[in-house]
Every structure is written in structure tokens, then in C-alpha cells.
Amino acid sequence: MCWNTSSAFTPVGLALRCKRTRKIVRTLGDAAQILIKEWPSDDGEEYIAAVKACVDAISGQIAPEQFREALLRAADEAGIAALTVVRR
Template identity: 80%
Template sequence: MNWNTSSTFTPVGLAMGGQPARKVVRTLGDAAYILIKDWPSDGGEEYVSAVKACVDAISGQIAPEQFREAFLRAAEEAGIATLIVVHR
């Protein structure tokens, strides 16, 4: 299980309602937490696909970047703005 894999996961910024309104997802563990605890709804086809992809990425069945694509689709479905995170 690779909960804190970050070397191949390009970070994603999220602009969500609530406190704090902005979050940065850097690891699969971050993503799992947000999907389970902070996501605005647990319905929707893309949300379900993202949860499954997260489990698959954590267990090593798919690459973290494949999960990231599913996560971005779920964010779009939920109306969550995504931001590019630039490393300096």
C-alpha cells in the first residue's frame, strides 16, 4: 500500500466551499481523505470511479497519474475548481 506516494503524483489544488476553502492534494492518502471526508457529494459516476481509482492506485494496480485523471473528472462533475500547483 502506497498511501503517501508523491513522487509520481502531480499535485492538484482544489477550490472547495467550507473551511479551509483551498486544499492541495499531494499524495494518494490526501486524495483518499478528501474523497471520503470533504467531498461535497458521494453520488455521481465520476466520483465512484475516482474512489475506485484511488483504491487501485494505493494498491499498486494503476499508476498514481491515472488516478489523478479520474480525480480531476470527479472534481469537474462536483463543480470543484481545480488549480495547477507549481513547484519552485
């Protein structure tokens, strides 16, 4: 299992409106934490797909970048602003 995989994962900044906080998702572990503990709704189709994709990425069944796309769709579904984080 690759909880901290980040080499092929472009970081995503999320503005969680319910907590008025901003989070940067850099690893699959970060993503799992946010999806399970901080996501505003747990009943959307894209949310469920993102959770499954996170598990699949952690177990090596899909590439981390594929999970990132699922996370972006779930963020859109939940009305969460998502930004690509550019590294310097």
C-alpha cells in the same frame, strides 16, 4: 500499499465550495481523506470512479497519475475548481 506516493503525482489544488476551503492534494493519502470526508457529493459517477481509482493507485494496480485524471474528472463533475500546483 502506498498511501503517501507522490513521486509521479502532480499536486492538485482544489477549492471546495461547500466549506469555502482550499486543499492541496499531494499524495494518495491526501486524496483518500478528501474524497471520503470532504467531498460535497458522494453519488456521482465520476466521484465513484475516482474513489475506485484511488484504491487502485494505493494498491499499485494503476499509476498515481491515472488516479489524478480520475480526480480531475470528479472535481469537474462536482463543480470544484481544480488547479495544477507548480513546484519551485
